[in-house]
Amino acid sequence: MGPIPLSLALDPKDTAASTAPWMKTILPTFLAGIRRKTSPHASWEYSDSPSPKSDSLSSLPTELLQSIADFLPTSSAAALTLCNRTTFLKLGSKYLTSINQATVEPYTEWYQTQDQCVRPSPAQVEREKFLEQLSRDSLEFIYCYYCKKLHHPEKTGSDRNCTRCSKSIPFEQRRPCTQLERYQVHSSHLHGDFNHSRVQNLMKHYRHGRDYSNLLKPLNKTWTSYRDGFTFQQSVQCRVRNGRFMVRTQHWLLFAWANGPDVQLPDHYNLGLCPHLTSTGYTKYPGRLDRLLLCRATHPHCCECGVCCGVKACKDCPTEFQIDTKLLPEEDKMALVITTWRDFGKAQSPFEPEWEHQTHEMLNKVHPCPRFYLGEIKASYERFDFDAHQTPSMIRALQIKKAYSPTIYEPG
Incomplete structure (x- = not known):
């Protein structure tokens, strides 16, 4: 050009x-x-x-x-x-x-x-x-x-x-x-309509005191995918807190579960919390997120494990996450629920440190991750209560008896 x-x-x-x-x-x-x-x-x-x-x-x-x-x-x-x-x-x-x-x-x-x-x-x-x-x-x-x-x-x-x-x-x-x-990898851990141009325009309206609610609606989405052996649901909710654009994403992974130490995660799912934390199912070479999910699945009733319980943070970008479980005993199924809170900064420019670190994993080798205290991003976004975020419509969508179907999108 x-x-x-x-x-x-x-x-x-x-x-x-x-x-x-x-x-x-x-x-x-x-x-x-x-x-x-x-x-x-x-x-x-x-x-x-x-x-x-x-x-x-x-x-x-x-x-x-x-x-x-x-x-x-x-x-x-x-x-x-x-x-x-x-x-x-x-x-x-x-x-x-x-x-x-x-x-x-x-x-x-x-x-x-x-x-x-x-x-x-x-x-x-x-x-x-x-x-x-x-x-x-x-x-x-x-x-x-x-x-x-x-x-x-x-x-x-x-x-x-x-x-x-x-x-x-x-x-x-x-x-x-x-x-x-x-x-860029926004579509793999958020959705395809998420890009800097939309967020930049939204934050511009916010800084000038204009109404930005209509600009926020297209960025909030919920969808459910049905596959052989598991059901996956993802919900994206965006907010502006203290002049910073923040995103909460909740992933539900529902699969058959039998109480015991020999728990296996489903195969061929695509779970991305950020550019640096991903999981695609059972593997011989598990990464950090794979080990945390497997540890949480082996003891869903225990909430005091120092390895998988509580708020965790990504080492390479301003992202915090928490792993919870939801048991459906009548169906012998369990849902691993991973909630993430991400800070994209002021979003005035795509070259801000927060946005660059949320964009591509290779950029983190150039600049260190912006510093934040553990739990700071989660607390800035909301006072999180896991049980309060379980709506009946979400549970009904997960319990639909389907072996395979195209992804179903629902209003955010």
């Missing part, structure tokens, strides 16, 4: 007319979607008639306003130019032209952290800051740190293959943010 000029900073796929000059089409289209901070329901008007509120700016000498802008960083001066028609006429296109001269390459090196990439020039840094400032007041667009553009957050997932509409986009023609999703 070639360099991206500022004229294409707003993704052409999100505009009605992308072939016309950007100052006449793209910029007004973007400004039309911006709301004033003082009045969230009022929209910007890009017209030729000055507003009565701009009389004080009109009386300000042009030389004085230009001197003020010269003391500002280029990104702030360019943003000041776009405040209203008066400032645009007085300051001209000097700072916008300066921003436009800086071009950047999309971020596609999924295996590298931001510190490992080529450091951007000062002009490129100012360009990124300018686009970040434009995205703050927009209800429709975010600044994508992978594409280096402004685009709708839903566009990140729209380029993936869609089996329901028989739509297939070649991998090399997808957006950089969509390409990077292929190498």
